[in-house]
Amino acid sequence: MASNDSRRVSDLDTLKAFGHPLRMRLYRALYIARRATASQLAEQVDEQVSLVSYHLRKLADHGLIEAAEGQGTDGRERWWQPASKGLNFHDEDFSDAPEKVATHAAVGRLSFDQHIELYRRFLDAHQAWQPEWRSASFASEYLARLTAEELAGLGREMHELIDRYEAAGRAREEAGDTEGRENVALHLYGFPFRT
Structure with a gap:
C-alpha cells in the first residue's frame, strides 16, 4: 500500500x-x-x-x-x-x-x-x-450510557487496538507464519439511540 x-x-x-x-x-x-x-x-x-x-x-x-x-x-x-x-x-x-x-x-x-x-x-x-474458529468467533452487544466525547474516545481506543492486532498479524504472516490464518471481519458500530 x-x-x-x-x-x-x-x-x-x-x-x-x-x-x-x-x-x-x-x-x-x-x-x-x-x-x-x-x-x-x-x-x-x-x-x-x-x-x-x-x-x-x-x-x-x-x-x-x-x-x-x-x-x-x-x-x-x-x-x-x-x-x-x-x-x-x-x-x-x-x-x-x-x-x-x-x-x-x-x-x-x-x-x-x-x-x-x-x-x-x-x-x-x-x-x-473448525471448533477453534467457532469458539474464537464472537458477537456482542453492549449498551452503555456515555457522552459524545466518551463515545469518540472509546472509538479511538478500539481502532488503535484493532490496528495493533492487524499490524502484528500481517507482520507475522509476511515473516512466514501463515499456519492457521484466516480473514477475520470486525464490524464495530457505536451510535446513540433512544428507547
Whole structure:
C-alpha cells in the first residue's frame, strides 16, 4: 500500500465512486489480498473480468486504489493495491447539502448491508469451521450510557487496538507464519439511540 495512513474521503464524487456495491466488494477483496489482478478479483466476486477492470479503473480514478509496481512477470495484466491503509468517512464532511447527506447515508446503508451479508454467510457455514474458529468467533452487544466525547474516545481506543492486532498479524504472516490464518471481519458500530 502506498500510504500507511487511512484516507479520509471528504468529497462527494469520491464517495459516489466508492458507493457502488461491486466497487465496495472489490475494495474489500483487494484490501485483504493486498495486491491482485482484475482476473484474480473477478474470480473472488464472481463477475466478468472486463466489468471488474472497469470498476477497478473507477476506484483508481478517485485515488482509492493504485497500480502495484513490480508485480507480475509478463506485463500483460495489471496488478492493483489499495492506495492507503483504509478509508474513513465522517459525517461532518457530508452534512452541508441534502445530496451529500443522502449519498453519505446511502453508502453507509450499503456498507452495512454488505456487513450483514458477510456475517450471514458465516452463520450459514458456522458448523463447517473448525471448533477453534467457532469458539474464537464472537458477537456482542453492549449498551452503555456515555457522552459524545466518551463515545469518540472509546472509538479511538478500539481502532488503535484493532490496528495493533492487524499490524502484528500481517507482520507475522509476511515473516512466514501463515499456519492457521484466516480473514477475520470486525464490524464495530457505536451510535446513540433512544428507547
